[in-house]
Structures are given as structure tokens and as C-alpha cells.
Amino acid sequence: MDKKVAIAGYRMKGACDLITTRERLTFELTRGLFDDLGIDRHYVDTVIFSTNDFLDGRTISNVFLDPPAGAYLKDESKVEMDGLNALMYAFMRIQSGEYESALLVALSLCGYQVSPYLYIEYTLNPAYDRQLGLLNELSAAGLQAQSFLSKYGYSEDLIDEIAAQNLRNAALNPDQARGMNDASGKDVKQSPYLYEPLRELHTYPATDGGCAVLLVSEDKAGELTDKPVWVLGMGQSIETYYLGERGLYESRSTREAAERAYRMAGIDDPKRKVDFAEVSSLFAPQEPILCEALGLYDPGGAAAAYGGDNDISGSLPINPSGGPLGAHPICATGLFRLNEAVKQLRGEAGKNQVKKAEVAVVHAQDGVCAQQNAVVVLGT
Amino acid sequence: MRNVGIIGIGYTPVFVSKRKDVNIPEMISEAVENCYANTGLAPKDVDAMVFGNMHTFEGVNMPHLWAADHIAALGKPVMRIATGGSTGMSAIHAAYYHIASGMHDVVMVVCFEKQSEGDSQVGLMGIVTPELMAMLQAGIDVSGSSGMGAIAGGSAGAIAFQACSYLARSGAGIEHIDGMAALERRNAAKNPYAHLKDANATAATIAETPLISYPIRFGHICPTSDGATVAILASEEKAAKLVDEVAWIHGIANCASDASAGNILEGVITDPAEQMPCQIAAKQAYKRAGIEDPKKEIDYVEIYNGFAHQTLMFLEKLGMCEVGEAHKLLDAGDLEINGRCPVNASGGVVSTNAIGTSAMNRVTECALQILGRAGEHQVEKDVHKALAHGWGGLMQYVTVTILADAPQKS
Amino acid sequence: MEASPEDFFTPAVPLDFVYNYRVGTYIERYLEGFKEKKILASRCGDCGKVAVPPRMYCGPCNGRMEELLEVSQQGSLENFTIGHVLLEKGAVKAAPSPYMLGLIKLDGADSLLLARVEGVNAGAGALGMRVRAVWKDEVGGDYNDLDHFEPA
Numbered sequence: 001m002d003k004k005v006a007i008a009g010y011r012m013k014g015a016c017d018l019i020t021t022r023e024r025l026t027f028e029l030t031r032g033l034f035d036d037l038g039i040d041r042h043y044v045d046t047v048i049f050s051t052n053d054f055l056d057g058r059t060i061s062n063v064f065l066d067p068p069a070g071a072y073l074k075d076e077s078k079v080e081m082d083g084l085n086a087l088m089y090a091f092m093r094i095q096s097g098e099y100e101s102a103l104l105v106a107l108s109l110c111g112y113q114v115s116p117y118l119y120i121e122y123t124l125n126p127a128y129d130r131q132l133g134l135l136n137e138l139s140a141a142g143l144q145a146q147s148f149l150s151k152y153g154y155s156e157d158l159i160d161e162i163a164a165q166n167l168r169n170a171a172l173n174p175d176q177a178r179g180m181n182d183a184s185g186k187d188v189k190q191s192p193y194l195y196e197p198l199r200e201l202h203t204y205p206a207t208d209g210g211c212a213v214l215l216v217s218e219d220k221a222g223e224l225t226d227k228p229v230w231v232l233g234m235g236q237s238i239e240t241y242y243l244g245e246r247g248l249y250e251s252r253s254t255r256e257a258a259e260r261a262y263r264m265a266g267i268d269d270p271k272r273k274v275d276f277a278e279v280s281s282l283f284a285p286q287e288p289i290l291c292e293a294l295g296l297y298d299p300g301g302a303a304a305a306y307g308g309d310n311d312i313s314g315s316l317p318i319n320p321s322g323g324p325l326g327a328h329p330i331c332a333t334g335l336f337r338l339n340e341a342v343k344q345l346r347g348e349a350g351k352n353q354v355k356k357a358e359v360a361v362v363h364a365q366d367g368v369c370a371q372q373n374a375v376v377v378l379g380t
Numbered sequence: 381m382r383n384v385g386i387i388g389i390g391y392t393p394v395f396v397s398k399r400k401d402v403n404i405p406e407m408i409s410e411a412v413e414n415c416y417a418n419t420g421l422a423p424k425d426v427d428a429m430v431f432g433n434m435h436t437f438e439g440v441n442m443p444h445l446w447a448a449d450h451i452a453a454l455g456k457p458v459m460r461i462a463t464g465g466s467t468g469m470s471a472i473h474a475a476y477y478h479i480a481s482g483m484h485d486v487v488m489v490v491c492f493e494k495q496s497e498g499d500s501q502v503g504l505m506g507i508v509t510p511e512l513m514a515m516l517q518a519g520i521d522v523s524g525s526s527g528m529g530a531i532a533g534g535s536a537g538a539i540a541f542q543a544c545s546y547l548a549r550s551g552a553g554i555e556h557i558d559g560m561a562a563l564e565r566r567n568a569a570k571n572p573y574a575h576l577k578d579a580n581a582t583a584a585t586i587a588e589t590p591l592i593s594y595p596i597r598f599g600h601i602c603p604t605s606d607g608a609t610v611a612i613l614a615s616e617e618k619a620a621k622l623v624d625e626v627a628w629i630h631g632i633a634n635c636a637s638d639a640s641a642g643n644i645l646e647g648v649i650t651d652p653a654e655q656m657p658c659q660i661a662a663k664q665a666y667k668r669a670g671i672e673d674p675k676k677e678i679d680y681v682e683i684y685n686g687f688a689h690q691t692l693m694f695l696e697k698l699g700m701c702e703v704g705e706a707h708k709l710l711d712a713g714d715l716e717i718n719g720r721c722p723v724n725a726s727g728g729v730v731s732t733n734a735i736g737t738s739a740m741n742r743v744t745e746c747a748l749q750i751l752g753r754a755g756e757h758q759v760e761k762d763v764h765k766a767l768a769h770g771w772g773g774l775m776q777y778v779t780v781t782i783l784a785d786a787p788q789k790s
Numbered sequence: 791m792e793a794s795p796e797d798f799f800t801p802a803v804p805l806d807f808v809y810n811y812r813v814g815t816y817i818e819r820y821l822e823g824f825k826e827k828k829i830l831a832s833r834c835g836d837c838g839k840v841a842v843p844p845r846m847y848c849g850p851c852n853g854r855m856e857e858l859l860e861v862s863q864q865g866s867l868e869n870f871t872i873g874h875v876l877l878e879k880g881a882v883k884a885a886p887s888p889y890m891l892g893l894i895k896l897d898g899a900d901s902l903l904l905a906r907v908e909g910v911n912a913g914a915g916a917l918g919m920r921v922r923a924v925w926k927d928e929v930g931g932d933y934n935d936l937d938h939f940e941p942a
Contacts, residue, residue, distance in 0.1 A: 115880025449849030
């Protein structure tokens with residue numbers, strides 16, 4: 001890496017039903033971020049969006065957001081995947097030497113009008129899966145959860161506890177859309193089954209929201225913040241679309257993505273070198289699968305790891321923010337995880353603050369049961 | 381900064397209205413296979429991929445997920461780019477940055493569209509209807525200039541407005557649009573990968589097609605095509621190891637303005653014929669490519685022209701000729717394949733339009749001309765530097781790529 | 791900067807699009823096989839992996855799967871979930887009664903086929919159970935001709 005790239009600041013907003021327009025939300029996020037940093041739109045060299053035409057209900061969704069994002073007459077592009085990939089693209093633009101700063105804007109506003117499960121439903125093969133009608137985001141998550149429990153002989157208590165931990169953490173976090181104070185595994189067990197062993201309280205809430213993040217090259221970081229957070233490594237990978245050919249109890253593409261990110265960051269022992277992780281586990285049973293793939297503990301080590309080590313005050317906190325069970329604004333979720341990590345690394349996470357926060361791993365997913373994954377390593 | 385070049389290109393065997401014989405990933409895999417075959421490379425040589433299309437046209441969200449197994453993508457980083465009509469060139473630009481940043485060395489770009497499977501109204505309605513219906517429900521007058529912005533997205537309204545404005549500023553007439561369309565359909569007849577071909581097209585035959593909304597005739601309008609385009613980009617060191625000839629990328633740029641017509645923003649009136657983003661992107665690309673006088677230094681141009689008047693309009697906005705000159709070049713025969721300033725030897729978008737590929741094909745066609753591999757539609761003059769232009773969004777999003785036959789000296 | 795909800799009016803704009811998909815020749819032949827109550831698969835010429843339903847490409851090998859073959863109607867239940875809900879256009883509705891979805895490894899195939907399963911109790915013994923295909927009485931080359939699997 002020739003030049004280091006830092007996150008100078010962010011603004012985020014997530015709620016279960018935001019009555020606003022996409023343009024207004026974009027403006028509030030970007031104008032707000034510029035005000036926080038004491039800059040205006042002319043400071044920004046390039047803009048990368050992450051929005052989805054289906055969710056926005058219009059094609060070429062990025063162009064409508066150009067003026068409110070301050071992208072008027074600028075070099076702008078759109079990544080139609082989770083926003084963490086927009087960060088990876090922006091990073092490459094800065095590394096090329098052509099740009100010194102990049103603004104990321106990711107958002108989705110569906111509210112009560114559009115079911116978030118349609119997002120995944122439309123990714124399904126229309127020539128087979130959609131016709132057969134058996135596969136959907138929830139049934140896939142149920143199969144993934146069952147596969148994981150069967151593989152390692154865990155009981156459902158484990159995934160109920162994981163959900164409860166996330167809901168408790170989310171309740172402490174003002175940036176989350178929902179949480180549950182003092183949630184326990186028992187509370188989670190009360191919620192009805194969707195696709196056994198997946199329960200309602202294991203799942204993410206339908207969320208509206210978005211964020212704006214400013215990336216800058218190392219030369220500029222100092223003029224904007226005295227707490228830059230550096231992007232140390234990144235990686236991405238994809239596995240087969242065909243669910244019947246994947247080992248659902250593991251996440252091969254997350255492992256590949258993490259290996260690439262760790263290699264770039266010079267991390268050879270993530271269990272020891274990573275202080276905490278923010279993981280886009282849209283369903284509680286996905287979390288241990290993804291964390292194992294991130295090398296945070298050995299295969300089969302979930303039960304031991306979730307015995308307290310992974311909570312906010314533990315040795316390797318997982319989703320101290322409460323994760324996507326607190327908010328899943330599609331397209332922005334991976335960047336929400338990033339922003340939460342930035343909070344931690346700056347010591348600004350309030351009640352969610354972990355003890356040691358110098359190196360973080362951030363993860364984002366796309367597709368059914370995390371078919372595609374992106375991993376970013378951050379450091380102070 | 382690293383030099384980046386195009387080392388391989390592959391198309392689906394044809395670009396036609398309906399590919400009934402294959403489903404979406406099968407169609408895309410044809411172009412991927414062709415690219416590997418043309419280059420002599422294998423999937424293991426490619427370290428990352430960029431994928432682009434406008435997915436509302438097929439109703440499949442993020443189709444790279446379904447297509448992954450069919451395009452040799454498993455285990456690789458894959459980035460999906462979507463910016464409307466300019467997707468294809470935005471995808472090339474993304475691949476360029478993948479390599480220029482030093483993060484990757486060999487990147488494959490895959491773009492496609494299979495529009496026959498979609499509702500033909502989805503593109504238009506997908507952009508326009510939500511705004512239009514909301515405006516109507518709020519009692520807003522949609523016949524004024526801000527209403528024109530809503531009736532956009534390639535429909536008769538704003539495009540006709542653009543063409544009229546262009547004709548008024550340039551002094552060209554509708555007969556020039558007829559002539560330009562005819563020239564491109566004749567060129568397309570020489571391109572095996574073009575969709576609408578007519579070796580006998582003339583301004584007169586185009587003028588016989590029905591008028592949609594003055595000055596847009598049916599014969600001026602692009603088709604919708606099914607097809608896929610694949611290209612492999614590589615860093616200078618890798619290119620040297622893998623192939624003998626490279627089409628080098630010297631400068632890229634992009635610019636986006638406001639998505640509606642008739643507004644005044646920062647002193648600029650967003651008249652759809654003004655194309656400020658095109659002017660800005662072109663200047664930026666020329667600067668990065670070290671080009672001071674494009675009229676002299678650029679040998680060949682591929683313009684994104686969903687509508688025939690746009691070839692003439694964009695030639696001027698790209699600085700390839702003065703305002704009011706483009707139609708004179710047309711009249712003088714300068715824009716023909718054997719002309720002084722050949723344009724769209726491929727037939728342009730007006731002859732072939734699988735939307736996800738349309739902007740990308742402008743780059744691949746320039747590359748083929750530089751490499752001397754355009755076959756029957758190879759232009760007569762030597763092509764050392766070429767300009768590819770991509771356009772999309774709501775008439776306000778422009779991408780530009782400058783290619784050359786030698787790597788850029790730093 | 792924050793606007794209040796009363797400042798916004800939210801018209802609903804229903805958009806109705808109809809898509810017509812080409813399924814491709816592999817799924818076409820798969821469904822033809824259903825007319826004869828046969829389950830067809832494709833085999834990769836390089837690695838020999840057999841995929842059900844059949845498709846043109848083997849992802850890991852990056853090669854075409856040209857050969858079509860019939861696989862057994864019997865196999866083992868490798869994974870399952872009990873559905874208590876149905877998704878209709880994304881909306882979650884209660885299912886009339888719980889139903890099992892299983893991933894089944896048919897003898898001769900390497901990939902798992904997703905299908906409804908009846909007559910199997912979730913619990914010890916379910917995983918690995920031998921199951922067999924049950925067809926609708928009248929088959930016509932429809933996706934749902936293969937109705938469900940039951941204990942063999």
C-alpha cells in the first residue's frame with residue numbers, strides 16, 4: 001500500500017419506519033457530516049453510492065441522489081451491493097492517486113411498504129427457485145441454522161443466547177432501531193418459530209436508514225480529525241449460488257475474504273490480534289458461523305466463545321453494538337458495522353464501549369445465507 | 381500510477397432482440413468463454429471481477445449472485461456496479477481502479493442485458509412513473525419545465541427536447557439526424573455483433589420512418605438487445621507476460637449533474653443539450669491522458685448514442701469539433717469508416733443496445749480499432765488514440781475513456 | 791434540519807411489471823423428465839460432480855456440464871427445517887400447519903435437492919434417514935410434479 005486511507009467521519013440514521021424522502025435523508029446525512037467535519041461539498045473528490053434499484057422503486061437510483069449528496073458535477077459511481085463494498089471501491093480510487101477524498105452514501109427506505117424479504121427473493125433464480133417457491137430468505141436461514149446445530153451438536157440454547165446478547169447490546173445503543181433491555185435466552189425462546197430452529201427474535205427488524213462516510217488519504221486525515229481510523233486490510237469473496245452445494249454450517253467465502261483482509265493488514269493470528277468484531281449476522285445463528293470463518297475461534301468453539309468472552313466486557317467482543325438484530329438498513333448495514341467499529345476505536349461508544357479497541361474486523365454480506373462476503377480490518 | 385490496458389475482449393455470438401435458446405447466466409457465460417478463448421487465458425489468471433447490468437430489466441436482483449457459477453467467479457472478489465446506461469463504462473472504470481490502485485493485477489469485466497425477458501415498459505416506468513404519479517397526486521402541473529424532467533428517461537419528451545435544442549444551437553437540420561442514423565446502420569451491417577443492420581440505409585430511407593415526436597423518428601432510435609460483453613484488464617507488468625498487444629487506457633473521467641431538466645444550479649441551466657457533465661468529463665479525461673488538442677490527437681471516437689442526433693451533439697460537447705461543425709463533417713463524409721474522423725464504426729448504441737453493455741462496448745470497440753481487430757468495420761486510418769464516451773442516468777451522467785496503442789509515459 | 795412526518799405526503803405508486811423468463815435447455819429437459827417421473831441431473835466432464843437440477847456450468851471447474859443422466863428417486867435427508875410460516879410476496883403468513891423442507895442427497899448426485907418432506911419427525915434419527923420421491927398422480931412437466939419426499 002502506497003498511501004494509508006482513513007475514515008475521517010460518518011453520520012448514520014436507522015429507524016424502523018422513517019417518514020422521509022430518500023433525497024432528504026441523503027441531504028441530512030451528508031450535510032450533517034460536512035458540518036461535523038467543518039467542510040463543504042467542494043472538499044469531496046468523488047462519491048460512491050450504495051443503493052438498490054428494486055428497493056428504491058426506480059432505476060438508476062444513484063442519479064436522483066447526486067444533488068442532495070453534494071455530488072453535483074462530480075465523479076460519482078454506484079456499487080449495487082452492501083455499502084462496505086462501496087468503501088472498498090472508494091479505497092481503491094484513493095489508492096490510485098487520482099483522488100484524496102471519497103464520500104460514501106448508502107441507504108434504503110422501504111418502511112412498511114416493502115417487505116425486506118423481497119430483496120433476497122428477487123436474487124433467486126427465476127428459472128427454478130422462484131418457480132418452486134420453497135426457498136426464501138427465512139427458510140434458507142432456518143436450514144443454515146439447523147445445519148450449524150447438527151454439525152456441532154449444539155442445542156438451540158446457544159443461538160437463543162446469541163440473539164439475547166445482541167438485543168441487550170442494541171438496547172444500550174442510541175443508533176440502533178430496536179433492542180431489548182435485559183433480554184435473556186428465555187425471552188428469545190418465547191418468540192414463535194419461523195423455520196425451526198429460527199425464531200422471530202433471531203431475525204433482523206425491517207429498517208429504514210442510511211449513512212454517509214468520508215474516506216481520506218493520509219495527507220488529509222490530520223486536517224479533519226485527530227482520531228482517524230485507518231483501513232488496514234480488505235478482502236472479498238463469493239461462493240456458489242446453489243444452496244445444495246454449500247456447507248451451510250460454515251462460510252467459505254467469509255474465510256477467503258478474511259484471509260485476504262488479514263494478509264493485507266499483516267495479521268497472522270486474528271484470535272489474538274483482533275480486539276473486537278462487528279459482523280453482519282442478519283440472523284443470530286449466522287453469527288457464530290461468520291465469526292468462525294473470520295478466524296475468531298476454532299471450528300466447534302462457538303459454545304465456549306459465547307460463554308462470556310464475546311460480550312461487551314469480554315476478551316473478544318462480537319457485535320458490541322448489537323449488530324443487525326438492532327437495525328438492518330439494506331445496502332447500509334455493512335457500513336453501520338463499520339461506523340460502530342469507528343465509534344469503538346475512537347472511544348466514543350458510550351455504554352457499548354469495549355475495553356480494548358485498537359484493531360477491529362468488520363464484515364458485510366450479500367445474497368442468500370451470506371453467499372458473498374466482504375471483510376475490512378480497521379485500526380487506530 | 382500504474383498503467384492499465386485491455387488485453388482481451390469477448391462478446392456473445394450475437395446481439396439480437398430475443399435469445400430464446402439460453403437463460404440469463406448461460407448467455408453471459410458465452411461471452412466469458414469467448415473472452416478466455418480469444419485471449420488464451422484461463423480463470424486462474426483473473427484475480428478479481430467487476431459485474432454490471434441494469435437489473436430491473438430482468439427482474440433479478442444482483443444477478444452476479446446467480447451467475448457466479450457460470451462466469452468463473454467462485455472464490456474471487458466480485459464487485460457489482462450499476463449506474464444506468466453508463467453501467468458498462470462505469471464497470472470498466474471500476475476495474476481500472478482495481479488495478480491502478482495496486483490492489484489487483486488482472487481484472488475481468490462482465491456486463492450484460494437480457495431485455496427480452498423484461499416488461500418493455502420497466503425501464504421507462506421504473507424511472508418516471510413514481511415521480512409522475514406522486515406529482516399528479518399532489519396536483520403539480522406536469523406540463524411545465526420541471527415536469528419535463530419527470531417525463532424523461534429516454535421517452536419522447538426530454539429526448540425530443542434535447543434534439544430540438546441541439547438543432548437550434550448547431551444549425552443542423554432533421555436531415556442530418558437522418559443521415560447520421562443511416563451512416564451508423566450501414567456501419568452496423570459490417571459488424572457481426574451489431575443488432576440493427578442496414579447496408580442500404582440512406583438519409584432518405586430513414587426519413588421515411590414514422591415521426592415519433594419532432595425531430596425524433598423511429599429510425600433514429602436504438603433497439604433493445606440481448607447480449608453480453610466481457611473484457612480483461614491488466615497492469616503493465618502482467619500484460620507483458622500474458623499477451624503481445626494491448627489497448628492502453630490513458631485517462632478516464634466521469635461527471636454527474638442534476639437529474640432533471642430546466643433547473644438552474646450553480647449558474648448552469650440544465651438544458652439536456654447543454655451536457656455540462658460531458659464537457660467536464662472530457663476535459664478531465666484529456667488532462668489525465670495528456671491530450672491538449674483532441675481534434676488533432678484523437679483518431680477515432682465511439683459515442684454512446686441511444687438516439688442518432690446524439691452522435692453529432694456529443695462530438696461537439698467532447699470537443700472533437702466546434703459547435704455547429706458536426707453536421708458539416710457528416711455532410712463532407714468525414715465521419716464515415718473511410719473518413720477523416722471516423723465515428724461509431726461499430727454502429728453505435730443506435731444499432732445495438734443491450735443496455736448493461738452499451739457503454740462498455742464503446743470501450744471495447746475503441747480497443748478493437750487500436751488493436752486492428754475490428755474486421756470488416758476496421759477504419760481506414762491508423763488508430764493510435766481513441767475516445768470512448770458513455771452516457772446515461774437521467775440524461776446527465778457521462779463517462780469518458782481515452783485509449784491508446786502505447787502505455788502512457790509518466 | 792429534521793422535518794416532521796406531517797410535512798411529507800406518501801402516495802402509494804403500484805408498479806406492475808410482467809417478466810417472461812427463458813429457463814434454458816437444462817431446466818427444460820429437467821421438466822421434460824418430470825413427464826416420465828424421472829429426475830435428471832448433469833455431470834461435469836472434468837470433476838465428475840453430478841448436479842440436480844441440471845445446469846450448464848460446473849462452478850469450481852469453470853467447465854460445461856454436457857452430460858445429462860437420470861439419478862435415483864431415493865436418497866438421504868441431509869438437512870431440514872420445519873416451516874411455521876409461508877412467505878407471500880415477502881409478507882410472512884402463518885402456515886396452515888407446520889411442514890418440513892429438506893435438503894436431500896439423491897443416490898448418484900453430489901448436490902442436495904430442496905423439497906418438501908412428509909412423514910418424518912424432526913429429532914434424532916431424522917438426519918440421514920432414507921427418503922424417496924413421491925410424485926403427483928398427474929404429471930405434466932411442472933415444477934411441482936415432484937410433490938414431496940417420504941421415508942423410504
